[in-house]
């Protein structure tokens with residue numbers, strides 16, 4: 481099966497609070513629907529979609545001083561951030577449903593937690609069962625209960641890593657605004673085998689982002705068994721059809 485992340489920076493206008501990039505979301509939903517209509521071998525086993533926050537989660541989290549390690553015990557902050565993410569989730573779901581993709585929501589806040597060491601745990605029985613029953617589960621970066629911290633943020637990238645591990649994904653794709661990991665001359669790095677080789681060029685996101693941008697993505701993906709691809713929106717359909725566009729993280 482395939483775990484696909486639609487970057488928040490792709491499906492929203494990351495620099496304007498709570499603003500969708502409707503055109504980009506339509507293109508992504510078209511690519512998913514077209515690929516599911518004639519599924520590749522890996523896609524025939526099912527698709528899990530995860531989306532990030534973009535301008536729907538990061539601004540709220542940043543205003544409340546919440547990150548993946550800094551928590552809050554303010555229920556208003558929890559509702560603000562979770563509310564923004566579930567609003568975006570509804571937009572993503574409705575664009576997929578309009579195209580007859582059997583997309584259903586799974587909200588990480590109601591399912592997972594971080595332990596006192598900050599390690600993220602997510603039960604995945606519900607996702608596996610939904611997949612086996614023919615649905616496309618759609619998860620999203622969210623707030624998450626965190627022992628000793630109250631509530632922190634879980635990024636879509638962490639969810640992708642956890643789902644890929646637990647469900648033994650065949651393929652993993654991260655669709656972002658960049659065509660891949662870029663080197664110092666802005667050329668796409670084809671393969672990454674270790675963090676050290678790209679540490680100098682990996683940075684945070686250029687927009688408000690509480691979860692660590694490209695550097696955090698590469699770190700999370702390097703820990704996985706299966707190869708993962710980071711690519712731009714124009715490569716999404718090709719990826720779902722079996723191509724290996726952009727940067728491959730081994």
Ligand SMILES: Nc1ncnc2c1ncn2[C@@H]1O[C@H](COP(=O)(O)OP(=O)(O)OP(=O)(O)O)[C@@H](O)[C@H]1O
Nearest residue numbers: 487488489532534656661662681683685686693694
């Ligand atoms: N070496 C690099 N190559 C490519 N992008 C980089 C690099 N270093 C930093 N970045 C930044 O990382 C961003 C991608 O990470 P970001 O977390 O914003 O993406 P996303 O997953 O699509 O969005 P979100 O986190 O909102 O879901 C790029 O837009 C770019 O600004």
Ligand SMILES: C=C(C)CCOP(=O)(O)O
Nearest residue numbers: 532533537621635636691
């Ligand atoms: C900020 C929130 C709530 C979600 C972050 O998810 P990401 O955009 O995948 O990093």
